[in-house]
Amino acid sequence: MTSLLTITDVRRSFGDVTALDGVSLDIREGEFFALLGPSGCGKTTLLRILAGFESPDAGTVTLGGDDLTAIPAHRRPVNLMFQSYALFPHLSIEKNVAYGLEREKAGRAEIRERVGEVLDRVGLAGAAKRRPHQLSGGQRQRVALARAIVKRPRLLLLDEPLSALDRKVRAEMQLWLKQLQHEVGITFAVVTHDQEEAMSMADRIAVLNHGRVEQIDTPVALYGAPRTHFVADFIGGNNFFDGTAVKGGLLAGSLLPGTPSVPDIVATGDAAVLAVRPEQIRIGTGLDDAVLRGTVLDVSFYGGTSRFAVRVPGREKPVQVQRPGAPGFVPDQAVDLGWGEAEAVLIPPAVSAASAAA
């Protein structure tokens, strides 16, 4: 696939605060991309640079080969769905959606046709004459989306599109957004702090932290093969075992079984961390290939799954284990924990916030 948007080494600071510290990434034509990160990671600044509300201090942004930063906000083929929706309160739904087309000096008949079409698509044809304050949150959001896609932008930016909706509407919208993107064929870039949102919708995700890109990958790869401690920690649950990378595995006191061979991102002899997902750990009594032994501290049942906290001697944090079905173990019971090499990943240790900023 050809790349549509190319961001190269973009930097932006506000006073002493570095919002973007050399971000480079590619968004491909027609994909559903997500910028994921905690608040303050710089994702909103990046979004505002793409929309033209901010300029980078350094670095380049090109859209289809053209320098985007040279184009003023009102002439960019990029539309944004605002987190607050930012609907014009004094205009009807119809007029809100028509606003962008009127600026293009489109003909009246064409405007009417395109507005009608897009309102139909978002299921709000009946609400065309109403004002924004007469709609529910979910409806307003669809108006905001309609207003942004009616101009058929080359890139559609969505700022935390689902954050203001309640859980049930959210799940529906997630599915619907994905379908919509498929139907209209516009490249979508979602900005979100919600990993579930990013994972369920996006084709590829860039994880941002402290103004830097940690990893860009498909949701499955991010989950299964995180390359940094931050990604392993931020996405899904994880158990971390500190140690030193040695030939053949991780030395944590003694050589920990169940470690994969050292990957390219970790140098032999350096500090390293083994990350194992709770659902990858087998729990039982008398396991042949037990890696750790401990006692059950806490058991909780979540309907479909059961979760255990297991205290392991010499380890401060209990190991989190998850498995389908009923618990089957009780607190204070001695258990074995085991996993295979393929189920664990070896990553560099966490970079502290202080050293990341330096």
Next chain:
Amino acid sequence: MKAKLERITLLGPGLGYLTALMVVPLALVLSYTIFQRGRFGGLVYEPTTENFRRAVDPLYLDVLVTSAWIAGVTTLLALLIGYPTAYVIARLPARAKTIALVALVLPFWTNFLIRTYAWIVLLSPAGLVNDALTGWGLVDEPLQLLYTKPAIIAGLLYSYLPLMVLPLYASLEKQDHELLEAAANLGARPARAFLTVTLPLTLPAMLTGCVFVFVPSLGNFVVPELLGGGRTAMVGNLVRDQFLKARDWPFGATLALAVVAMLAVLLLIQAWSGRRLQGADRA
């Protein structure tokens, strides 16, 4: 019961004050309009329609129209000057904003009469403005600035401009900045975004400001007296003269009623259009 008691306690003082000092006097004034004048002021309680007949006499009607015209021009100028002022203040950094707002209301700390007298000093033939004009050689001899309609308008405008700026400022200040970003994102250049988003959203505040300026301008008699010369330029002077000089209370009351009626119509229009624009005020 408790809620009722609470309402009475809270509303009571204000309501009582307004009833005693506004509703009752207003009712009295209105009742005067149907009686005849006493010889040395006061009333003769014999009903008549003579007062209303006199009020529509071109002589007096002309004063009413002139007053409305002066108040109207003052209001329009206040809007044209006040809007950019409010717009800039609303976009200042927090500290400068406070300073600007204090500066705006600072003149109110000085007595209204004194401030109006200051205009005499400015506009008189030997005043500052004429000094400057002759000094720079722009005019050969001092202009007659004082005791003209423009002088009245200048005085009223100076006095009531803050009443236009403050509601506009409040409206512009609370306006969501993201709406302008949304407009830009949808292809509107800044001037277009202002005309299609900012301006319509401040329409209710513009209306409020206009009423705030027009109402006291229409009834004012101090400014026309001092800056308009001894001539009865505006209806406020006329009413005052009828009560205090001509000692014709019933006719003074009738003219006062005419002013109240004009303002009531204006307020009704404002309330009506305010309700129509209400959607614009909500997010």
